[in-house]
Amino acid sequence: MWLASIITLVLSTGLGVKPHAVANTKNATYTNPILPGFFPDPSCIFVPELNNTFICASSSFLAFPGIPLHVSKDLIHWKLVSHVFNRREQYPSFGNISNNQFGVYAPTIRFHENTFYISVTMFGSSEYPYLENLVFNASDPFDDRSWGIPISTQGQAYDTSLFWEDDGTIYDQGAAGLGIVQWKVDLQSGNITDQRYIWNGTGGVAPEGPHVYKKDGYYYLMIAEGGSGDAEGTAATKHHESIARSRNVIGPYESNPANPILSNVNTTQYFTGTGHVDLFKDARGNWWGVALATRGGPKSAAYPMGRETVLFPVSWEAGEWPVFDQVRGIMSGPLPPTDLDIHAHGRFIGGPDIVEFGPGSDIPIHFTYWRFPISGAYTVSPAKHPHTLRLVPSALNLTGSPNHALSDGQTFISRRQTDTLFTYSVDINFLAAAENEEVGVSVFLTQDQHLDLGLTKLNNVTYLRFRGRSSKEIPPAEILHRVDTSWLAGKVRFQIDAFNATHYRFLAGKVEEDVDRVPLREIAVAPASLVSGGYTGTLVGVYATTNGGNGSTPAYVSRWRYLPRGQGVDFDTWVYPDGHC
Template sequence: MEYANPVIPGFHPDPSICRVGDDYYLVTSTFEYFPGVPVFHSRDLVNWRRIGHCLTTETQLPLHTAGSSGGIYAPTLRHHGGWFYMTTTNVSGIGNFYVRSQRAEGPWSEPIAVDQGGIDPSLLFDDDGTVYFQTAQNGPQGEGIYQCEIDIDTGEKLAETRLIWPGTGGASPEAPHLYKVNGSYYLMIAEGGTEYGHMETVARSHTPYGPFEACPHNPILTQRSLPSSIQGAGHADLVQTPAGDWWAVFLGIRPPVYPKRHHLGRETFLAPVTWTEDGWPIIGENGRVCERMDAPALAPHPWPSLPVRDDFIAAELDPEWIFLRNPAPGSWSLEERPGHLALRGGEVTLDEIGPLAFVGRRLSHFDCRLAAQLDFEPASESEEAGMTLFMNGKYHYDLAVTQREGRKAVILRRTVGSLRTEQVFDCGFGPVELRVHAESQRFVFFFREANGSEIEVGWGETHFLSTEIAGGFTGVIAAMYAVSGGETAQATSAFFDWFDYEPLNA
């Protein structure tokens, strides 16, 4: 049997994995989005379902001032002594910290800070009880991977931080993971920057502090200079099955056309790991990976497909939904009008940093259909609500209901850096259906009034919302939003009756 890569499509970068019995758990980065660090569960390493988040409160994850690609950087997930540990970096706040829980679904503890600089923290629980803590930083001994020992109950450092390996000479040595395999310590890291030169390298030692010997087969994973649909592979983590087989999860990107530009973000991929006769791991087929590969020797365990429509009748939002930074109190509700998501905007717009009425989900397919039914009667031109395809505050496409010249209108706004265009269409009283047809190279926008025909209002190129154009570490988010131009309490509520996300050609 074969499986298809990526195993978790869309903006799910920096994966880290652990196994507990026959169950596999995985986390990824979230940057400026809330709640932070989604937790996925699988039985076969191929089919994953989101079961919650590690950081679900403002005290765990303050993001009020987090800018584009700020917030939460690469997490590591480990299980030891009946506890799950997730360590990560909030670059807009506490720095390096970890949380813990006896259940992967949570609830998770309050953050426990570790006084070590850098990013991409990781943990190794050694056989003698010592807990080693690694980060990537440009420290007093130069750029590379630094390590200390910590008290896992308090986060207190028990040994001084020191450099243990600078890598093989590639740019940005980062994403360290230290493993103990057959009595040796293997330090695996990413190098080359999280771009088209990305790669994974490994070294080993008889002690956790080195000296580390670099693998003669490095890089053990890279797609650089290959004519492959998968690019930028790296930032990997290893897991062993109960049968003794080894697998790696890692990030990669899929630029749909040349020139290479990707807008779905960095996604989570899977590949087998083999060990050479001289004891070195190699990921994939001699360090290369494909869109289709032989599946793990585990019983296939697919989860039920996600429904196309969310009609907002549940008591809580589905875990697929995320907020841009911490949501302002009163900015959203499932109770104001039962069976609807109510958004009440403030003065912060999509272009700005601050509390925003914004509820979105990751765009995870090149070809898909997005639609929402919106009941909103704006009181002024400063009030608007609708759908946005959002990369960051300088790059987004918006299909919204507002006022123009005293009349209700539908607008299509395209913001591309310092350039902005807006098309305006008259709209009558009552609910409006907003629709986007996503294709690999363009987004096409439509709206339909009650009992009316569908009207195409325009389109925008996907590559203007790509990392190569817009910058940053995230991917496109398809969101519902509202802006009032004033106080949230005085704003007109926007009621979303339902939201559809339908993959096409998947």
């Protein structure tokens, strides 16, 4: 994050602090979401053995690398340090998953006897019941290579979550049908035994996301209910969290009379759909919860970042039920001391994203593909083109084609939208040689929902073309702007502005000598509702395609910029980057 000013108050939340710990003597104010953008279904742990570090895992669906891990020392400043699912060999059939709402679902992270475990469901397997439960493990969560080939378990529920009993027995909980299923699992073989239903919830639809905690002689079973998908064109508004407890891990479980314990249902709150909670305790014994939530309020059709990660304090007295502070954009709690001293490769969430693609540099850790990247399609600083990223076009465009296999891949490299307001731009050098070759930028939710501005060759003429695809509502009509031949000899700047909470603006211009002052032409404005809905969140990035044709002209991308402009935390409350008003 960055130093920020808020319309209604001023907070210091930024990277301008010194990296050593600064003690908090009382409750500190902070803003949600703590992980903005496409980081849903959070699961977090506190690991004293890792220098008092918090680690959070998130769902990734068809985004790759998958299962991002963020770490923090103070619950406010989060650093992306690794991805659990980072190599094709870990799950080769991932590249064939066709449904854009499938893929990697709801990881749970746990730490036991010096080993880190991720239990997760892979939706979209080729055989009935079209899901497979996996368990990854690693000794070093910061190292991608430490996360090996997962084992497959036989349980046929989803949203699985491991729990170790004191005697070493390992229980796994998941959602199946109308209730929560539990079984014993052998993490060497993947075999399961003693499968049973243990709780059907309180009556809300889609009981899921179970977690078990043992405290003061009770086993607490916490679940989400109400469903976190769309409802009537707006974000899921019935999603909430409930809890039950038992003296025995297998039940019977008694429902909390105060359920739901986390809910913005039937309110007008800016954060909706709060649920899918995980709980953890910090070094000072304070309990915290994380959940997913969607911004914009119960009536908004524009929520492109989807389900994001929020944080809230929890009070949990001995022998009692936990009590949650309800999710708001501005909250306070007994935060740990401010501390950015995280000894791991990676990138902190927030702040400007400036990439020059210098010789010898790698693809940044936060860059994202859709399914597996095509081998050889992305080259940093190739010969004769230093400080560029070379893109080799794919036959598939961002929508795909029935004539090409999904496993062939799409040339698209992106990052998550992490701010309500932002400016994203790249410079592209591209001279189409064949009909239908195209290079451009996109706001991408899924293959069914994306907004694209590209440079393409049609009938031997080069055009700037804007077009959108949306399964949610009718997209704007296609826009074509014929490009002057003088543009084709050099670079073209493409820019996307999220200039308010509900719309994107697409611009382009010829890059002249002064790269900081490029005259841009507005090509299109499109509503963010076109790229809202489902389980994922928006990516912004650059693509190259032949649109099914025979072309092979590479494009050279340079001067990658993503600049935060503002973060909505309530209907009339914004957090702005320091110095921007």
